[in-house]
Amino acid sequence: MSKQPQVRIYTSSYCPYCVRAEQLLQARGVTDLRRFNVDNDPALRAEMMQITGRRTVPQIFIGDYHVGGCDDLHALDAAGSLMPLLNGNQD
Numbered sequence: 425m426s427k428q429p430q431v432r433i434y435t436s437s438y439c440p441y442c443v444r445a446e447q448l449l450q451a452r453g454v455t456d457l458r459r460f461n462v463d464n465d466p467a468l469r470a471e472m473m474q475i476t477g478r479r480t481v482p483q484i485f486i487g488d489y490h491v492g493g494c495d496d497l498h499a500l501d502a503a504g505s506l507m508p509l510l511n512g513n514q515d
Contacts, residue, residue: 429487429512432458434472441494442482448497449484452510486510 431454435442449457462469462481469479476483476490484491486509491497500506 427512428454428456428510430456430458430485431510432460432485434460434462434468434476434481434483436461436463436481439481445482445484445494445497448501448506452501452506454510487512 431449433442433445433449435446446457460468460472462472472481472483473479476492478493480493482493482497484493484497489509491500491509497506500509
């Protein structure tokens with residue numbers, strides 16, 4: 425079995441979409457979720473925007489793959505593509 429890729433999420437406090445995304449990831453077995461709170465860190469928010477081209481949170485990465493936001497994550501799950509990504513299949 426391949427090692428689970430690192431899951432990173434750019435987040436902010438009191439963000440219901442961030443909570444929903446984290447809940448889905450945890451329900452799918454993610455135990456090592458790296459959170460980057462952009463609330464009081466303009467440099468981190470700028471980094472997120474540079475990497476993703478987006479200014480909203482959450483912004484989710486599975487390994488090197490940019491999933492997008494909460495709706496993107498749920499769509500990926502509904503399409504049956506989330507678990508393969510979480511299992512290390514990023515083809």
